[in-house]
Amino acid sequence: MANIGESATYICRNCQNPIAVRSELLSKNYLGKTGPTYMFSHVRNIIVGPKQDRNLITGLYTIAGIFCSNCGEELGWKYIQAYEARQKYNVGRFINERAKIAKEY
Ligand SMILES: [Zn+2]
Numbered sequence: 033m034a035n036i037g038e039s040a041t042y043i044c045r046n047c048q049n050p051i052a053v054r055s056e057l058l059s060k061n062y063l064g065k066t067g068p069t070y071m072f073s074h075v076r077n078i079i080v081g082p083k084q085d086r087n088l089i090t091g092l093y094t095i096a097g098i099f100c101s102n103c104g105e106e107l108g109w110k111y112i113q114a115y116e117a118r119q120k121y122n123v124g125r126f127i128n129e130r131a132k133i134a135k136e137y
Pocket of ligand 1: 044045046047048049100101102103104105
């Protein structure tokens with residue numbers, strides 16, 4: 033696997049495609065629609081799907097599903113737009129379902 037410069041790397045659990053590094057992890061306990069998730073400031077090696085409006089626990093957002101660029105597994109979603117001003121900080125962030133991601137040292 034390519035070393036992308038840091039000690040801990042987050043990978044697709046299905047195919048070991050590296051998607052993020054530790055310094056990009058913002059939260060380990062963000063509550064997603066299917067359970068605990070990781071929130072990242074940036075991820076790579078993914079494909080962003082079509083935009084959709086979604087009513088989440090913290091309000092209405094436009095989101096897009098994110099998929100592993102190697103195996104196509106759905107990993108989570110990206111916040112495209114927030115409708116409530118106090119939720120705008122989420123825009124541009126990536127949510128990955130913890131069950132879909134593994135950590136590699
Ligand atoms: Zn994959």
